[in-house]
Amino acid sequence: MTAVTADTAGTTGVSGVSDAAVAAEQAAYETVFDAAVAAEERIEPRDWMPEAYRASLVRQIAQHAHSEIIGMQPEANWITRAPSLRRKAILMAKVQDEAGHGLYLYSAAETLGTSRDELLDKLHSGRQKYSSIFNYPTLTWADVGAIGWLVDGAAITNQVPICRCSYGPYARAMVRVCKEESFHQRQGFEALLALSQGTEAQHAMAQDAVDRWWWPSLMMFGPPDDESTHTAQAMAWKIKRHTNDELRQRFVDIAVPQAEALGLTLPDPDLRWNEERGHYDFGAIDWTEFWDVLKGNGPCNDQRLSKRRQAHEDGAWVREAAAAHAKKHQHTGKHGEAQA
Numbered sequence: 001m002t003a004v005t006a007d008t009a010g011t012t013g014v015s016g017v018s019d020a021a022v023a024a025e026q027a028a029y030e031t032v033f034d035a036a037v038a039a040e041e042r043i044e045p046r047d048w049m050p051e052a053y054r055a056s057l058v059r060q061i062a063q064h065a066h067s068e069i070i071g072m073q074p075e076a077n078w079i080t081r082a083p084s085l086r087r088k089a090i091l092m093a094k095v096q097d098e099a100g101h102g103l104y105l106y107s108a109a110e111t112l113g114t115s116r117d118e119l120l121d122k123l124h125s126g127r128q129k130y131s132s133i134f135n136y137p138t139l140t141w142a143d144v145g146a147i148g149w150l151v152d153g154a155a156i157t158n159q160v161p162i163c164r165c166s167y168g169p170y171a172r173a174m175v176r177v178c179k180e181e182s183f184h185q186r187q188g189f190e191a192l193l194a195l196s197q198g199t200e201a202q203h204a205m206a207q208d209a210v211d212r213w214w215w216p217s218l219m220m221f222g223p224p225d226d227e228s229t230h231t232a233q234a235m236a237w238k239i240k241r242h243t244n245d246e247l248r249q250r251f252v253d254i255a256v257p258q259a260e261a262l263g264l265t266l267p268d269p270d271l272r273w274n275e276e277r278g279h280y281d282f283g284a285i286d287w288t289e290f291w292d293v294l295k296g297n298g299p300c301n302d303q304r305l306s307k308r309r310q311a312h313e314d315g316a317w318v319r320e321a322a323a324a325h326a327k328k329h330q331h332t333g334k335h336g337e338a339q340a
């Protein structure tokens with residue numbers, strides 16, 4: 001079964017064709033689309049797709065892209081104060097990787113008929129979201145380790161299944177993103193391990209960071225399944241492969257033994273192995289805090305957005321110069337520097 005391409009899609013919008021004929025044609029396309037999804041085929045940009053599928057993907061991919069570029073801020077806060085040249089070089093590379101992830105994701109969203117300008121405008125005006133996690137502050141160097149271990153760890157748990165997303169460009173972008181996130185997660189673990197095994201004060205700093213980042217990391221997976229508006233449809237379309245609660249549980253199960261290896265405690269007195277379920281039980285998440293952060297009331301929401309808007313304004317001359325350069329060379333097809 002091969003999806004119908006936009007080129008082969010026929011009568012829609014042609015004058016003289018009855019509404020019934022258009023409806024029948026739409027139904028036929030929908031049948032082909034559903035069969036392609038059921039057969040685990042990839043939907044590509046030129047294929048016909050339901051408008052709701054397109055809109056849902058733009059929403060999720062845009063939110064994901066915004067998270068990557070806003071997510072550069074909390075860690076960039078520590079580049080100038082990294083404790084050694086080695087840590088500084090690693091952190092700079094990581095923050096640059098996040099910018100790259102944003103670019104792959106904006107490009108994937110553009111294949112759905114939107115533009116990066118439009119998406120950035122929606123981010124800056126608060127009409128599109130970014131991940132709740134990036135509205136928390138990085139108070140000490142240990143927060144950089146905690147973000148790598150927990151936030152990148154949660155991101156990988158969520159994103160590895162997206163490598164099998166039904167939409168081709170999003171799935172392919174995730175393959176490289178996950179490889180890089182995996183490296184980020186390990187550098188965070190290693191940075192925390194060094195602190196945990198260091199002086200008493202360093203150990204306390206690592207523990208304090210884990211205490212502050214643990215619960216917000218669990219919230220990254222989204223609301224509980226019975227409050228998740230998009231999960232059922234996204235799973236039917238094979239955009240999502242698991243529910244929010246399934247992935248959250250998977251993350252807890254992975255994190256608990258890692259915390260033990262680090263010699264750090266997770267701040268949850270209800271955390272214990274449940275032999276019957278074959279999973280760790282964990283305590284109640286404060287969903288009031290989550291929804292409050294989404295409404296813009298987290299500790300850093302205002303700071304993150306105003307810094308992003310400022311960075312966009314400051315970069316206007318770069319966009320103008322790039323556009324002028326492209327225009328100058330559009331007839332010659334030459335983009336390189338003149339050679340002596």
Ligand code: FAQ
Nearest residue numbers: 064067068071098130131132155220221222228229230231
């Ligand atoms: N934050 O119906 P659901 C990273 C919203 S990348 C804010 O369950 P869905 C890398 C949701 O949009 C982190 N909003 O939604 C990195 C919806 O509102 P809407 C980002 C949230 O889409 C590391 C409403 O709640 N990763 O960390 C959040 O089925 C270090 C109802 O929710 C991705 O975006 C939240 N946490 O499931 C970078 C992965 N959760 O849109 C720098 C791809 C939910 O109707 C440094 N995205 N909402 O207004 C996904 O997998 C999904 O979109 C979920 C949410 C799981 C995030």
